[in-house]
Amino acid sequence: MAEYDPRAVEIANILASITLKSNGDFVMRPGQHHGHGYTFLASAVAIALTGSSAVAKAQQLMLEEIIVTAQKRVESLQDVPISITTMSGERIDETGITGLEELTQYMPNVTINNGAGTPNLFIRGVGSGTNAGFEQSVGLYIDGVYSGRGALATVPNSMDLQRVEVLKGPQGILFGKNTIAGAINVTSAKPSSEFEGMVGVLYEPDHGEERYDLMLSGPMADNLAGRVAVRHERMDGWWENVVTGAEGRDNDIWYGRASLQWVPLETLDVHMKYEHGDFDRQSRPTYVYQSDFTGQETSLGGVPLPTVGDPRKGAGDVDGGNEITTDVFAVTLNWDLEFATLTSISAYSYYESDGSTLNTDVTATPALSRTKYEEYTQYSQEIRFVSPGGETIDWIAGAYLQRGELEISSQTVDLDFAQSGPISVVPLYSAATAGGVPSVFDQESDSWAIFGQGTWNVSDTLRFTLGARYNEESKDLDKVTVSDGLQIRFGDNFLFANPANQQLIADVRQHSFTGLSREEDKWTYSGNIQWDIGEDTMLYASVSTGFKGGGYDEAYSGAGYEIRLANPFTGELTGESVPGADPSILEYDSEEVLAYEIGAKMRLMDGAAELNLAVFRMEYDDLQTSSLIGDVFRVGNAGESISQGVELDARWQVTQGLSFGGAVAYLDAYYEDFTGATCTIPQATDPLNNPGCLREDGTNIAPGEDGGQDLEGETLTFAPEWSASLNARLILPLGSDLLLVTNLDINYEDEFYSALDLDPNTKHDAATIVNARIALTNQDHGWTVGVVGKNLTDEETTIWNQDVPFTNSNSYFALPDRPRSIAIQAQYSF
Structure with a gap:
């Protein structure tokens, strides 16, 4: 036996x-x-x-070493005094991840939310909202190039990557610009010294998903190698608009990356990269999960309303969607000067969002929709000197320069007041002449910085590190909205505002802000101590500061409350009029952080296992926030907020064929001081039964008055108290050249809010998501065939919950997550 x-x-x-x-x-x-x-x-x-x-x-069993560049050096993950979560390109391919937003499931305390059409990044409950005037509070770097705006987060597309590193906590010294919550460092695969290639296919029949990959890499001349990777993916969708008959999410995506590696000298290498993407995403799934509208079809012009609570069906007169085109060109030079390595990164980044359309009223009623055109151009240059390392003093010094040009043109159109029945109070953006653009946000931004970091290696087991960065930035803005109430040409139709709205439109919507400018500068600092206890354990403690500049509210109109609190059945306005020409409301302040962290990184069982622990506290002043008010997301600053908690992750190579990994995070993220926050709809419309919407003197408002909540002690958005992931990988040999590879991932996320007003009706339920893969691989002949299952238990989860605009009733909508999917994978490598 x-x-x-x-x-x-x-x-x-x-x-x-x-x-x-x-x-x-x-x-x-x-x-x-x-x-x-x-x-x-x-x-x-x-x-x-x-x-x-x-x-x-x-x-001897040994875990494969994870290499990172979190400190602008090539280092082992276990030697870096930062809480870092990584995912290799191989694991990304195995799990079938197609976009960065899917990393959320596998990385506790990390949220990449695509609810507003472009990714918004959160780490430890801190991130930026959906207003287009924001840059991210989590810095995204792709091959060393800063990608601060959400649309650029679509660029990596998870294709042909070497790894993704998520650095938690402020990274203001070496990464710098707008990393007040952390940084995501994406590294793509580089040209190889030997010829290789790959062809891959994925097919999911239930949702009509198809994906095709092609990669070729190898030498082109004695000192020159190249790499080309192309992906095409499409999907019919899994959601139906019962009004238009469209299915969503309807995706059609083309993405490609070409790179060259030139090594003219032993001490010099030059890497050139060009990326292009066309991202066409239509028919954004939305559904109403709670509503008092049932039975009101007649008063809404006979238009059908959605089936409440069915995440597979929605009802809207506009399907909604966007088309984004991206281009990135970067040149990276590394030159060994003996005393240091000189690194230069020069980059051009561009994206265009062509006609992003939203069904603003989130109903089948043709009341209001918004179309937005967005164009952004960025030029950046970084120069960095890095000492060889291993000396008594190791150091890094550099400078950074960036210029950004952002132009946003938007129009909000009342499609048909006649069909809207009693809805006669919705303000209208309108052009002065047919075919004009009603609202333009034109901003130029410049920033530059110098930075340095030094590490004193006191002994083989003790190290001290200090760093500092000085940053200056400026923003110049012209923002004009014309609201004459005459007409706008939309396609071949002329649309008119209801005459009853003319005065309201003129009072609260029209404004012209030109020549606005803001400048600011800031020093940020960091320091840490590392102590090696034996060969397998490293303890560290760090303190750091971070800074993110202020800016201008792209969605400012001054009419948000009026739209949000309009009763669609009676036409009654329940909010007070807000002046429409106040530039002080347009501007929001910078945010700052002071962060502390202690941690341990341990190698166990003679290298067969690793265990990492981090305990952190981050104190924020003037945290930038956004809240859905009416048809737009308005910007503000929370007074003070705290994010603190514990993170634990581990890996274990049990045998040559079996390994386990996992992570768990506890997060306590809350507002320490936040008065004047947006009130919930129940608080604003029925303050007697739903107290908490307060006047400036601290008393509850009367119905129809403006007020604000005091959210002191309440949770931040996208801040689940507990989150965890567990994965198992089993490789079984089948004969001499076949391997059976199985992966199981169990990911848990606690309940959380996505709406800033913290309306209890918008809370996301806790959920456990199970993903798995089984594949047969022939290593000798280079082929793999597998089956990938996502959300195998078919959990009904949502990425975004909000109240339905233009109503004071208890109506709420959500953007549902994709249901269960089972896809076939096939790949041939040569």
Whole structure:
């Protein structure tokens, strides 16, 4: 009889005791080793462990070292005094990730939310809202090039990547610009010294998803190598608009990257890269999950309303969608000067969002829609000197320069007041002449910085690091909205405002702000101490500051409250009029942070396992926020906020074929001082039964008055208290040249809010998402065939919950996540 490895018995028992409940949660039942649907995995683990027991005893198990460039040097992850989560390009391919937003499931305390059409990045509950005037509070760097605006986050597209590093906490010294919450550092695959290629296909039948990949890489001349990667993906969708018949999300995406690596000298290499993407995403899924509108079809012109609570169906007169074109060209030079390596990164980045359309009223009523055209051009240059390393003093010094040009043209159009019935109070953006652009936001920004960091290696086990950065930036703005109430040419039709609205339109919408300018400068600092306790444990403690500049509210109109609190059945306005020509309301302030972190990084079991721990506290002043008010997201500053918690991650190479990994995070993120926050609809319309919307003197408002909430002690948005991920990877040899590779991922996220007003009706429920993959690989012949399953328990989750605009009733809508999908993968490498 075979002698079973004790680890096999223990792990098999643990896995077999896991039971999947009907609600999608996983529970462990001690002593009951017959988990439904999971016994086969436990058996496989036992076989793999037992079969490899003799090999494991004879051959030392070692985890593969993770290499990062978080400190602008090539280092082991375990040697860096920063809380970092990584994902390799191989794992990204195996899990079927197609966009950065999917990383959220696998990285606790990280949220990449695409609810507003372009990604918004959050780390530890801190990030930027959806207003187009914002830059991100989480800096995104792709091959060293800063990509501060949300549309540029679509650029990496998860294709042909080497790795993704998520650095948590402010990274204001070496990464600098707008990394007040952290940074995401994306590295693409580089040209290879030998010829290689790859062809890949993915097909998911239920949603009509198709993906095609092609990669070629290799030498082109003695000192020149190149790499080309191309992807085309499309999807019919999984959601239906019952009014228009459209299906969504309807995607059609082309993306390509070409790079050259030139090494004219042993001490000099030059890397050139060009990326181009066409991202066509139409029919954005939305659904109303709570509403008092049921039975009101007649008063809304006979237009059908959505089926409340069905995330697979929605009703809108406008499908909504956007088309984004991106171009990035970058040249990176590395020159070994002996005393230091000189690195130069010169980059040009561009994107154009051509006609992003939103069904602003989120109903089938043709009341209001918004079309937005956005164009952004960025030029950046970084020069950096890095000492060789391993000396008594290791140092980095550099400078950074950036110029950005942003132009946004938007128009909000009342499509048909006649069909809208009693809706007669909705203000209208309108052009002075047919075919004109009603609102233009034209901004130029310039910034420059110098920075330095030094590490004193006191001994082989003790190190001190200090860093500083000086940053200056300026923004110049022209913002004009014409609101004459005459007419606007929309296609071939002339549309007119209801005459009853003319005075309201003129009072609250028309403004012209030209020649606005703001300048600011800031020093930021950081310091840390590292202490190696033996060869396998490193302790660290750090303190750092961060800064993100202020700016201008792109969506400013002054009419948000009036739109939001208009009763669509009676035409009654329940808000007070707000002046429409006040530039002080347009501007928002900079935000700052003081952060502390202590942590430990440990190698265990002679290198077969790793365990990392971080405890942090981040104190923010004037955190920039945005809230949906009416048809737009308005900007403000929260007084003070705190983000603190604990993060733990681990890896374990159990045998040559079995490995486990996981992470868990506890987060306590809250406003310490935030008065004047947006009130909820129930608070504003029925303050007697829903108190909390306050006047400046602290008393509750009366119906129809303006006021604000005091959110002191309340949670930040996108800040789940608990989040966790667990993954298992099992490789079983089948004969001499075949491998069976299985992956299981279980990801948990606690309840959280996406709406700044923290309306209890908009809270997201906690959810557990299960993903898995099984694949057969022939290493000798280079082919792989697999099946990838996402959200296998078909959890109904949402990425964004908000109240329905233009109403004072209890109506709320959401953007649903994709339901269960099962796709076939095939790849051939040569």
